Amino acid sequence: MTSLPLTEPLTRSVEDYLKAIYRLSRGSQPASTSDIAELLGLSAPSVSGMVRRLSELGLLEHVPYRGVVLTAAGRRVALRMIRRHRLIEAYLVGYLGYSWDTVHDEAERLEHAVSEALIERMALALGNPRFDPHGDPIPASDGSIDELVYTPLAEIPLGETAEIRRVDTSHAERLRFLEQAGLTPGTKVTVREHQPFRGPLTLRIGAAEQVIGHELAQQVLCIRPDPR
Amino acid sequence: MTSLPLTEPLTRSVEDYLKAIYRLSRGSQPASTSDIAELLGLSAPSVSGMVRRLSELGLLEHVPYRGVVLTAAGRRVALRMIRRHRLIEAYLVGYLGYSWDTVHDEAERLEHAVSEALIERMALALGNPRFDPHGDPIPASDGSIDELVYTPLAEIPLGETAEIRRVDTSHAERLRFLEQAGLTPGTKVTVREHQPFRGPLTLRIGAAEQVIGHELAQQVLCIRPDPR
DNA sequence: CAAAAAAATTAGGCAACACTAAATTGGCAC
DNA sequence: GTGCCAATTTAGTGTTGCCTAATTTTTTTG
Numbered sequence: 001m002t003s004l005p006l007t008e009p010l011t012r013s014v015e016d017y018l019k020a021i022y023r024l025s026r027g028s029q030p031a032s033t034s035d036i037a038e039l040l041g042l043s044a045p046s047v048s049g050m051v052r053r054l055s056e057l058g059l060l061e062h063v064p065y066r067g068v069v070l071t072a073a074g075r076r077v078a079l080r081m082i083r084r085h086r087l088i089e090a091y092l093v094g095y096l097g098y099s100w101d102t103v104h105d106e107a108e109r110l111e112h113a114v115s116e117a118l119i120e121r122m123a124l125a126l127g128n129p130r131f132d133p134h135g136d137p138i139p140a141s142d143g144s145i146d147e148l149v150y151t152p153l154a155e156i157p158l159g160e161t162a163e164i165r166r167v168d169t170s171h172a173e174r175l176r177f178l179e180q181a182g183l184t185p186g187t188k189v190t191v192r193e194h195q196p197f198r199g200p201l202t203l204r205i206g207a208a209e210q211v212i213g214h215e216l217a218q219q220v221l222c223i224r225p226d227p228r
Numbered sequence: 229m230t231s232l233p234l235t236e237p238l239t240r241s242v243e244d245y246l247k248a249i250y251r252l253s254r255g256s257q258p259a260s261t262s263d264i265a266e267l268l269g270l271s272a273p274s275v276s277g278m279v280r281r282l283s284e285l286g287l288l289e290h291v292p293y294r295g296v297v298l299t300a301a302g303r304r305v306a307l308r309m310i311r312r313h314r315l316i317e318a319y320l321v322g323y324l325g326y327s328w329d330t331v332h333d334e335a336e337r338l339e340h341a342v343s344e345a346l347i348e349r350m351a352l353a354l355g356n357p358r359f360d361p362h363g364d365p366i367p368a369s370d371g372s373i374d375e376l377v378y379t380p381l382a383e384i385p386l387g388e389t390a391e392i393r394r395v396d397t398s399h400a401e402r403l404r405f406l407e408q409a410g411l412t413p414g415t416k417v418t419v420r421e422h423q424p425f426r427g428p429l430t431l432r433i434g435a436a437e438q439v440i441g442h443e444l445a446q447q448v449l450c451i452r453p454d455p456r
Numbered sequence: 457c458a459a460a461a462a463a464a465t466t467a468g469g470c471a472a473c474a475c476t477a478a479a480t481t482g483g484c485a486c
Numbered sequence: 487g488t489g490c491c492a493a494t495t496t497a498g499t500g501t502t503g504c505c506t507a508a509t510t511t512t513t514t515t516g
Binding site for chain 2: 462463464465466467
Binding site for chain 1: 492493494495496497
């Protein structure tokens with residue numbers, strides 16, 4: 001069975017739902033109505049209604065009261081949106097002087113308006129990058145994506161040096177803090193101290209020391225020099 | 229009386245209506261319902277309905293059965309959209325390798341999605357251009373625009389040499405023809421022949437000769453070396 | 457200037473998407 | 487295993503923005 005070309009143009013709303021569901025069902029857990037509502041800032045009944053429509057469109061499968069999983073067609077759309085979003089972010093930072101804490105909102109709107117042709121031109125201008133400014137992988141045009149497995153900075157053992165590869169937040173203030181602290185992809189950090197009970201970590205970054213909270217350190221993803 | 233800040237975000241539709249009405253009421257003629265419908269590809273009743281809403285929002289004034297004129301607030305919105313559209317066109321041609329016949333559709337979608345900040349960054353990258361690739365003037369951020377008066381190529385007297393400054397169409401095929409014929413802004417052309425009754429013109433462009441129809445020649449706008 | 461044609465408006469609907477309030481279902485505690 | 491709480495769905499509404507059909511107004515024309 002070949003995948004249907006999916007001719008009808010999708011609305012912004014539909015694209016946002018699919019993207020949200022994709023994010024929520026990584027690990028192939030079904031996404032729950034309330035999680036989707038939470039992520040999109042909508043009421044649960046709105047989500048219920050849209051979920052029915054999307055399942056009628058063949059973009060997802062819905063088991064009532066159980067949750068929602070994307071179909072292949074739905075996943076294709078979601079990955080296309082993620083590709084657009086991340087390439088737009090990369091382009092805005094690379095060519096238009098945006099900082100990594102301000103690109104998200106702009107990309108969030110542009111991703112729905114941009115043509116396939118424009119996306120490919122941006123990709124070309126950037127040299128087909130594989131990661132966006134936050135270190136998030138950019139899906140290829142065929143929908144393939146390499147989700148690498150990283151270790152959260154919060155879980156790096158005391159004394160070890162790790163290299164930051166990805167920052168898993170789009171919250172502007174956090175990103176600004178991280179940048180000012182020097183905690184950006186590509187940087188090497190050593191864990192100097194780590195208070196118990198989800199307490200703060202003290203890091204050495206080059207010559208400087210920096211303290212950050214446990215929660216934030218969960219969102220800073222690293223590779224370890226000798227992985228275990 | 230100061231101009232109200234107009235806080236509410238406008239929809240794509242509203243922005244398109246205001247842009248269309250602005251275009252139609254140059255020369256300060258009121259725009260008719262059917263002209264708006266024609267330009268936007270909508271039915272007349274749809275336009276009637278939207279016109280009422282827009283007049284309630286204070287964006288235009290409507291005299292029933294007579295037509296529609298933008299208010300200062302409406303004109304401000306229209307000019308902002310036109311600025312966006314033309315800057316986007318200029319940017320896509322200047323930085324992303326678009327040709328002048330393909331930028332229109334892309335800009336038509338992006339103009340609704342782009343932030344003020346992004347527009348200003350594009351303008352900066354381009355060096356605050358005053359004209360887009362078709363020679364259309366780009367309104368300044370304060371809404372000022374210099375609509376220069378040009379002479380259509382169709383009205384240049386026989387034997388005279390004129391310089392093309394602007395091409396008044398967004399029709400892709402026409403633009404492609406004009407480009408291939410060498411009839412782009414900045415080019416000097418001499419009118420060699422002009423058949424009567426809106427017949428074709430024969431032009432000399434550098435060393436080459438080119439015949440174009442009267443209708444198209446109406447859309448190619450020029451300045452005459454010694455105006456009259 | 458009256459009748460026909462053209463233009464505009466009103467009336468009545470529909471689809472997408474959001475909401476709140478009310479009903480239903482499922483899982484867990486006891 | 488019954489009862490309760492949380493999650494979910496259904497019911498009923500509102501807004502935007504489009505449509506067609508019917509009506510009204512304006513313009514044109516013989």
